[in-house]
Amino acid sequence: MSDRDPLLSALDTVPDPVTGKGLVTSGRASAARLEGSRADAIVDVAGLAAGDRAALESAARAALLAVPGVTEARVLLTADRPARRIVAIASGKGGVGKSTVAANVAVALARMGRKVGLVDADIYGPSQPRLFDAHDRPDAKDKIMFPVPTRWGVPILSMGQLIEPGKAIAWRGPMAAGALSQLVDAHWGDTELLILDLPPGTGDVQLTMIQKHRPVGAIIVSTPQDLALIDATRAIDLFFKADIPVIGLVENMAGYACPHCGEISDPFGQGGAEAEAQALGLPFLGRIPLARGIRSASDAGTPPAAGDDADAAPFRAIAERLDAWLNPSPSPVF
Numbered sequence: 001m002s003d004r005d006p007l008l009s010a011l012d013t014v015p016d017p018v019t020g021k022g023l024v025t026s027g028r029a030s031a032a033r034l035e036g037s038r039a040d041a042i043v044d045v046a047g048l049a050a051g052d053r054a055a056l057e058s059a060a061r062a063a064l065l066a067v068p069g070v071t072e073a074r075v076l077l078t079a080d081r082p083a084r085r086i087v088a089i090a091s092g093k094g095g096v097g098k099s100t101v102a103a104n105v106a107v108a109l110a111r112m113g114r115k116v117g118l119v120d121a122d123i124y125g126p127s128q129p130r131l132f133d134a135h136d137r138p139d140a141k142d143k144i145m146f147p148v149p150t151r152w153g154v155p156i157l158s159m160g161q162l163i164e165p166g167k168a169i170a171w172r173g174p175m176a177a178g179a180l181s182q183l184v185d186a187h188w189g190d191t192e193l194l195i196l197d198l199p200p201g202t203g204d205v206q207l208t209m210i211q212k213h214r215p216v217g218a219i220i221v222s223t224p225q226d227l228a229l230i231d232a233t234r235a236i237d238l239f240f241k242a243d244i245p246v247i248g249l250v251e252n253m254a255g256y257a258c259p260h261c262g263e264i265s266d267p268f269g270q271g272g273a274e275a276e277a278q279a280l281g282l283p284f285l286g287r288i289p290l291a292r293g294i295r296s297a298s299d300a301g302t303p304p305a306a307g308d309d310a311d312a313a314p315f316r317a318i319a320e321r322l323d324a325w326l327n328p329s330p331s332p333v334f
């Protein structure tokens with residue numbers, strides 16, 4: 001048996017103040033070693049209030065000192081944020097299906113085994129609680145919120161969970177961005193990817209959010225008509241100016257899927273986003289038809305991407321492209 005095991009076992013007897021599980025089990029303590037009779041350990045205290053940090057340090061030290069042969073113990077606290085990446089979902093205007101795309105791409109990624117959470121920053125119309133049927137008010141400790149778990153493996157935080165239903169939020173600019181930041185800086189635990197459903201448009205709130213939280217990339221959602229009105233182009237511009245890569249464009253409500261035969265007709269025309277993406281040199285991530293099933297499942301709080309029918313397919317394809325962008329496979333060496 002190596003020297004480490006008794007130290008880690010001792011650290012694991014100390015409960016994590018957030019999860020209640022042992023420090024090793026919950027991932028806070030991962031390194032410990034014995035130098036003669038001195039035990040050294042590193043404990044990650046990210047997200048903890050100062051009081052909790054101090055209590056944890058002394059509890060960890062006491063646990064180490066209880067190990068036979070240890071006469072001195074040093075506990076190094078680190079507050080390194082876990083390597084969590086944010087992907088923003090944006091649109092030039094409201095009603096194009098941005099929230100629907102954000103929710104369903106998140107669900108599809110969770111089904112692929114990714115640890116994904118969702119922040120609904122759409123202050124003007126926070127729709128994620130309805131899309132996920134998750135209306136509970138989030139718990140908080142020391143003013144830091146806990147995301148609300150959902151049935152589809154995607155924890156969410158939304159302004160809609162914090163305000164009374166039907167009440168509009170009158171905040172503007174910095175105040176809104178400040179409130180929204182608390183949703184991002186929450187106890188996201190081992191969540192590796194946060195999908196950030198931005199408010200529609202290209203105002204101060206959007207700019208502040210992307211400058212502050214630096215998404216690794218953005219997906220722009222538009223309808224075929226929206227592109228003609230250049231709203232989507234403005235959204236693309238916002239990310240270019242902030243130096244955030246646009247992962248690609250999604251065309252939503254592109255053609256109408258007949259609920260009887262599945263045939264897709266094009267009352268609004270389609271292909272606009274793909275042509276626009278090409279003209280701008282941006283990837284095109286996929287096209288989602290206007291489908292009655294997508295709307296009814298969304299309204300019922302069961303994201304269509306959680307199913308296995310035709311309504312799930314376009315969201316899954318987009319999620320796979322996003323995943324490939326985020327986790328490129330290493331190029332062959334020869």
Ligand code: ADP
Pocket residue numbers: 091093094095096097098099100101125127200252253288289290291292294295296298299
């Ligand atoms: P946004 O976030 O851009 O304001 P939403 O995602 O809230 O838009 O969508 C607006 C409405 O359109 C919702 O009722 C939603 O269910 C519906 N919707 C979105 N995409 C589709 C689609 N592809 N087919 C049918 N209905 C859709």
